[in-house]
Amino acid sequence: MPELPEVQSTVDYLSSRLKGRLIKDCSILWARTIFTHNPTNFKKLIVGQRILEVTRRGKFIVISLGSQNASSTILVHLRMSGSVEVLPSSIARDPYDRVVIALDNKKEFRFNDVRKFGKIYLAHNPQSILGRLGIEPLSSEFSVQKLVEIIANKKGAIKPLLLNQTFIAGIGNIYADESLWLAKIHPKRSAASLKQNDFIRLHSAIRKVLQDAIELKGTDNGDDVVAGGMYQPNAYGREDLPCSRCNSKIIRIVVGQRGTHFCKRCQKFPQRIK
DNA sequence: CAAACTCCCTGTTAGC
DNA sequence: TGCTAACAGGGAGTTT
Numbered sequence: 001m002p003e004l005p006e007v008q009s010t011v012d013y014l015s016s017r018l019k020g021r022l023i024k025d026c027s028i029l030w031a032r033t034i035f036t037h038n039p040t041n042f043k044k045l046i047v048g049q050r051i052l053e054v055t056r057r058g059k060f061i062v063i064s065l066g067s068q069n070a071s072s073t074i075l076v077h078l079r080m081s082g083s084v085e086v087l088p089s090s091i092a093r094d095p096y097d098r099v100v101i102a103l104d105n106k107k108e109f110r111f112n113d114v115r116k117f118g119k120i121y122l123a124h125n126p127q128s129i130l131g132r133l134g135i136e137p138l139s140s141e142f143s144v145q146k147l148v149e150i151i152a153n154k155k156g157a158i159k160p161l162l163l164n165q166t167f168i169a170g171i172g173n174i175y176a177d178e179s180l181w182l183a184k185i186h187p188k189r190s191a192a193s194l195k196q197n198d199f200i201r202l203h204s205a206i207r208k209v210l211q212d213a214i215e216l217k218g219t220d221n222g223d224d225v226v227a228g229g230m231y232q233p234n235a236y237g238r239e240d241l242p243c244s245r246c247n248s249k250i251i252r253i254v255v256g257q258r259g260t261h262f263c264k265r266c267q268k269f270p271q272r273i274k
Numbered sequence: 275c276a277a278a279c280t281c282c283c284t285g286t287t288a289g290c
Numbered sequence: 291t292g293c294t295a296a297c298a299g300g301g302a303g304t305t306t
Contacts, residue, residue: 001299032282059300080299081284115283117300156276165301172300257278259298 002078004137004170005213006229007059010084015054017086018063018109022050025102033098033111035119042122045072046101058133058169062126073126076111082118085110133169137206142168144203151191151199158194159187160256162206171206174219174236177261179205181235186269187260188253193270235261 002010023046028039037045049065049072056062061076061084076084089108093100099120101109111120121129134150135142150167151158161167162176171179180187182205185198194202213219218229219236234244238261239252248265 003300077300079282079301113283114285115299117282117284119301154276160277163300258300 001080001172001174002082002218003059003172003175004056004210005175005216005231006218007056007061007078007170008214009217009229010078011054011056011061014061014063014084014086014109017107018051018054018103020051022104023047023065023101024104027100027102028098029100030098030113030116033113033116033118033120034122036121036123042120045122046074057126057130057136058165059172060130060133062130070124072122072124075121075123075126075129077119077121078113079115079117079119081115082111082113085112132166134165134167135169137168137170138210142203142207144200147203147206148196148199151194154191156191157188157255158185158191158202159258159260161191163256163258168206170210173258173260174233175206175209175213177236178209178213178233180267181205181262182209184266184268186267187255187262188269233261235263237261 026043026046028034028042031039034042046065049067052064052066054061054063059077063074063076065072065074086107086109089102089106093110094112096112096114097110098113098116098118099111103109111118123129135146151161154161159176159180162171162179163173177187179202183198183201185202213231216230219231219233235250238250241250242248243250243263243266246263246265248263250261250263252259252261254260
């Protein structure tokens with residue numbers, strides 16, 4: 001499931017292929033993928049627009065469009081199984097292609113999504129959709145102090161807070177587990193129980209895990225559609241396998257309705273915390 | 275405010 | 291062996 005590193009890799013892939021291209025046509029093969037408009041209007045609004053740049057915010061791919069009279073933004077959220085490609089129009093489509101945007105170079109941008117959870121938005125003001133997102137964990141603004149501020153006064157376990165996109169944008173289930181593993185923090189620890197040392201380790205772990213994963217183009221998850229990812233999780237998806245740090249077994253529990261993997265020896269639950 | 279649950283989907287897997 | 295039912299998963303929205 002694409003998270004920040006996979007989305008960043010996707011943006012890197014798209015940028016050189018889309019930047020400067022003119023949108024010539026658009027086929028919507030699964031209407032509900034387009035979240036903000038009906039297919040007719042969506043097509044009408046994007047055909048004739050030029051793609052100015054492709055960037056990322058949280059887990060969103062941000063495609064900025066412009067023309068003489070208007071500017072707008074396409075936002076793509078891959079959710080569970082979404083992926084994108086830019087291919088020559090002559091190559092046959094995949095049965096799971098949901099939206100195909102034809103470019104002015106005989107190529108097509110294809111949004112592919114087996115489970116149909118992915119969403120494409122179109123907005124004049126992208127902030128209307130992106131505005132709720134929290135801080136970018138790889139930005140310079142994301143300091144230890146900021147992390148403390150974000151988590152301060154929050155109740156409940158630490159892991160669900162890491163997954164909340166309005167606090168920190170881009171962390172999903174894989175990198176939440178990985179960050180907590182690297183920081184040696186139990187996923188069910190209450191946010192309020194974290195000490196300064198924990199914040200320092202967690203802050204550094206989040207950044208290292210995300211950066212490493214970007215360099216490796218994301219996670220090599222058999223289920224993952226993002227091709228080429230070589231990041232090897234240490235906790236996520238490793239139930240019953242040995243911890244790469246201490247050789248103890250990785251166990252799986254459910255936290256906030258999400259599968260959660262951690263090392264019982266490395267990530268101890270503090271004795272007296274309730 | 276937090277936590278739990280629902281919904282959207284389909285490929286995979288557990289269980290019979 | 292073959293089938294079905296349960297499950298996983300991100301995140302928005304709703305209910306408790």
